[in-house]
Amino acid sequence: MEFDVAVIGGGINGLFTALDLSLRGLKIVLLERGSIGSGTSGRMHGLLHSGARYVVTDPRAAIECAEENRIVARIAPHVVDDVGGYFVAITKDDLDFQEEFISGLRKANIDYRVVDTRDAIREEPNLNPEVKAVVEVPDKVVYARELLMSTAISAYNEGALVIQNAEVIGFDVNGNGIMNARVRDRVTGNIKRVGARVFVNAAGPWAGRIADMAGINVNIMPTMGVMVVYRHRLTRRVMNRMRPPSDGDILLPYGFESIMGTTAVIVEDPDNLTINKDDIDFLTSEGSQMIPALTKEPVIRAYASVRPLISIPGATGREATRDFMVIRHERPSNFISVIGGKFTTGRLVGERIADEVSKVLNVNKPSRTRDYVLFGVDLSSDVKDLDVEIRSITQSFRGSIDEERGLIASLSLILYQISHKSRSLLGW
Numbered sequence: 001m002e003f004d005v006a007v008i009g010g011g012i013n014g015l016f017t018a019l020d021l022s023l024r025g026l027k028i029v030l031l032e033r034g035s036i037g038s039g040t041s042g043r044m045h046g047l048l049h050s051g052a053r054y055v056v057t058d059p060r061a062a063i064e065c066a067e068e069n070r071i072v073a074r075i076a077p078h079v080v081d082d083v084g085g086y087f088v089a090i091t092k093d094d095l096d097f098q099e100e101f102i103s104g105l106r107k108a109n110i111d112y113r114v115v116d117t118r119d120a121i122r123e124e125p126n127l128n129p130e131v132k133a134v135v136e137v138p139d140k141v142v143y144a145r146e147l148l149m150s151t152a153i154s155a156y157n158e159g160a161l162v163i164q165n166a167e168v169i170g171f172d173v174n175g176n177g178i179m180n181a182r183v184r185d186r187v188t189g190n191i192k193r194v195g196a197r198v199f200v201n202a203a204g205p206w207a208g209r210i211a212d213m214a215g216i217n218v219n220i221m222p223t224m225g226v227m228v229v230y231r232h233r234l235t236r237r238v239m240n241r242m243r244p245p246s247d248g249d250i251l252l253p254y255g256f257e258s259i260m261g262t263t264a265v266i267v268e269d270p271d272n273l274t275i276n277k278d279d280i281d282f283l284t285s286e287g288s289q290m291i292p293a294l295t296k297e298p299v300i301r302a303y304a305s306v307r308p309l310i311s312i313p314g315a316t317g318r319e320a321t322r323d324f325m326v327i328r329h330e331r332p333s334n335f336i337s338v339i340g341g342k343f344t345t346g347r348l349v350g351e352r353i354a355d356e357v358s359k360v361l362n363v364n365k366p367s368r369t370r371d372y373v374l375f376g377v378d379l380s381s382d383v384k385d386l387d388v389e390i391r392s393i394t395q396s397f398r399g400s401i402d403e404e405r406g407l408i409a410s411l412s413l414i415l416y417q418i419s420h421k422s423r424s425l426l427g428w
Contacts, residue, residue, distance in 0.1 A: 001426055003029045003161075005357055006181055006196035008168050008210055010034075011041035012144075012343050013324075014202035015151040016350025016369060021357060022158035023372065024365040029194060029422075030152075030160055031183060033167035033206075036415060037148040040204045040270075041343055043305035045227055045261045046254045047238060048072060048080060048142040049344040052087060052112070054322060055104025056097075057244050061322040062108045065344045069140060072147075072347060076374045078407065079146040083253060085139025085238035086120060089132040090289050094242045098133050101242060105137070112137050126234045126293045139238040141254060144343065149411035150376040153418060157375060157384055161422035162415075166192075170213050171199070177334045178214060185428055192428060198357050201337040202349075205270040205306040211337055216329055219311035220339050222270050225262035226279045226304045230297040234258045239290050248286025257300065260287040270306040310340040326352045334360060379410055383418070390417050 005021050007014045010032025018030040032038075051066035073080045089095040105112045113136040120134040121127050152162050165186035172180040172193070180193040201210045201218075211218040233253045241249035252259045260283045267273065280302050288294040310325055324341030326349070336356050341349050351367040358365070375381055379394050390413050397406030 001195075003027045003194070003196040004361060005198045005200060006031060006194055007200045007202055008181070009039075009202035009204060009207075010036045010148075010152065010162070010164070011039050011202065011204050012148060012151075012346030013204070013338055013341060013349045013353070014200070015148060015155060016347045017200055017202055017353045018160045018162070019151055019155040019158060019372070020350045020354035020367050020369050022155050022160045023368045024354065024358065024363055026357075026361070026363065028155070028160040029196070029426075030155065030162045031166040031168055031181065031194065032162075032164050033186065035164050036152050036162070037145045039206070040305045040307065041148055041346070042145050043303055044144050044343045045225070045250065046141050046144065046252050046259055047250060048140040049342065050085060050138045050140070051108055051110050052085070052105060052137040052139065053240060053245055055108045055110065056100055058322055059104065059108060061342070061345075062104070062110070064323070064348060065342065066108055066110050068345050068348050069138065071370055072142065072344070073140060075369070075372055076147055076150060076376070078377045079143045079150065081141040081143075083139070083141050083237050085137045085240055086115070086124065087135045087137060087240045087242040088120075088127065088290055089134070089242040090128060090130070092132075095132045097243050098135070102135065110137060124235050124237065124239075126291045127239075128290055128292055133242065135242065139240070141238070141252060142343070146376065146408055146411055147374075149408075149415050150374040153375040153383060153411065153414055154372070156418040156422070161425060162418055163422045163426070163428075164419045168210060168213070173214070173332055176331055178332045188428075192426070194426075198334045198336065198360050200353055200357065201335065202353070205308040207308055207337055207339055214332055214335050216335065216337070218327065218337050218339060221309040221311040222267050223307045223309050224265045224267045224273055224304050225307060226275055226283065226302055227259050227261040228280050228283045228302045229300045230258040230260065230294065231300055232256070232258065232297060234291050234293055234297065241290060248283045251287050251291055251294070258294075258297070260284065260294065267306060273304045273306070275302045275304055308339050308341075324349050326356055328356050328360070376407065376411060379407070383414055385421055386414065387417055390414060
């Protein structure tokens, strides 16, 4: 089966690319080597950035985050918790940063409010009573796996095939273009070939490996971030340290738990990560300066993700931009890569990639994802060829005690179904 576009990578960038291109009427297949969300996107911090964190150090990324924060909340309200966020000054250095921070918020057109510290402590009883200043911003929490699955199902509904456990292991190159991707079916072990007019490399921190297979060098700086999960929810809002982005300065309420993050360490292999007790102790210590109760809070677990940052000579993981870059390669001429970006800007990345693909294929249709409401807002919405039993299970959550908690189970069942159907259509 020949496709217009094969998208490699089932993270936030690849999924929105597949959806965007499907909405433009193109024939799309998405190839994910594991399960949807099993890579970087499914291991993010949980923060739907308002952009405030980057207004001083990375203003372009700040503006992008601010706009996408609003769009994602509109098109996927079922996976967004509009909790708001506080930036808090604990030390004199933090307080000295406030003026520059507020100036940056104004330039980026990000809504903010200076909050009296006494009011802030009443709102957030666990906040450090010695807090020197508080600024409120429109940070939100996003439930990553649900958003990823909702996007995948939406792409399938619009005509894309979504195949999990499909690992790209090479390309067949003919002259100046790629004819086929060689794909290992990780279910059967068989090697398959998938043909397309354009190939999109949206493999996140693994994008360098995919590019190598096409004879291209893509400069990625894989940067690991560690997050620590605590048993209880200690705040109503996201808590940010009022200082330039650094390690251990965000505490996030995620469901009934709290997540503290993050670190930034450049790694060689995104598949070989080590989390040390020192990482957990460091993040707890840093977080406790904002929320002292953190030191007494039981740690449930720690996890890590790897950011696919744009490589800049001499820059550390913390210094690198959180912006993204879409690269249309000269050879092979039908190969496009994306590096950098954040989970918050995944929809925008997909739009920009789809614009480049459209230029290659001479397609003049505009992006529609800015206003496209994702599947999952209403689980009674139709999914193509959904089995009666799965439809019955998912719809049974409606009106029950577990309607909200049943969302991720329902999406998981539907995603399994569409991956199976996609495999069948390819003859796998």
